[in-house]
Amino acid sequence: MLSLDHDQFGIDQLNFGLLVLRLVLGLFLAYHGYNKVFGKGGLSGTASWFGSMGMKWPKWQARAAAATEIGAGVMLAFGLLTPLAAAGVIGVMVVAIYTSHLKVGFFVFLPNQGWEYCATIALGALAVGTMGPGEWSLDNAINFSLSGWGALILSVVLGVGGAAVHLATSYRPVKKS
Numbered sequence: 760m761l762s763l764d765h766d767q768f769g770i771d772q773l774n775f776g777l778l779v780l781r782l783v784l785g786l787f788l789a790y791h792g793y794n795k796v797f798g799k800g801g802l803s804g805t806a807s808w809f810g811s812m813g814m815k816w817p818k819w820q821a822r823a824a825a826a827t828e829i830g831a832g833v834m835l836a837f838g839l840l841t842p843l844a845a846a847g848v849i850g851v852m853v854v855a856i857y858t859s860h861l862k863v864g865f866f867v868f869l870p871n872q873g874w875e876y877c878a879t880i881a882l883g884a885l886a887v888g889t890m891g892p893g894e895w896s897l898d899n900a901i902n903f904s905l906s907g908w909g910a911l912i913l914s915v916v917l918g919v920g921g922a923a924v925h926l927a928t929s930y931r932p933v934k935k936s
Contacts, residue, residue: 777838777893784883785836788848792828795821812858813932820929827851835884838896840903842910842917845888849918852881854925858932881918888914 795805802821809824810817831847834840860874867876891906892898905913 771894774893774895777887777890778895780883781838781887781892781896782836784848784880784887785832785834785844787832788851788880789829789832789836792825792830792832795825795828811933813930814858815929815931824851824854835887838892838898841892841896841898842888842905842913845884845910845914846917846921848884849881849888849914850921850925852877852884853919853922854930856881857922857926858930885911885914885918 796802798804800807802818802825805821805825806817809820814820827847828851831844831851834844835848856874856877860872860877863871864873865875866873889906889908889911891904891910898904
């Protein structure tokens, strides 16, 4: 069995794994936010969709969702203020799950999109926020270090708490007749 020994090959598997995880989760989410702005229908289409779900102030909501996905996604990808980036990712995914995906069920089967994918993104961000971004990150470059239980608590409280406040103030589900 082939084993890559850190000392023998100079490869830091943990840093590599965290880098890959950060890049995939962060850049995929940032591109999702970019699509809200520049995809089919643009911000006005996103705002219309948000309004149809029962989001108050849909034009503002479209901008806020896109900005959060782009900003938190890029921050997570580069490992910048990682627990805060994780909180942003968690928050936007909790809102997406609650407003759109929860009622469909667990599985993502098109055209219905369950909540499994959004939960995977949120939990991946939580894991990175808890472990820290690794040495190959901007946090390491600027000597910012917050990981472990404190980072976990910060990510969950800000992410889930922010989502709860957002939903309480901005979401009024449309009643189906």
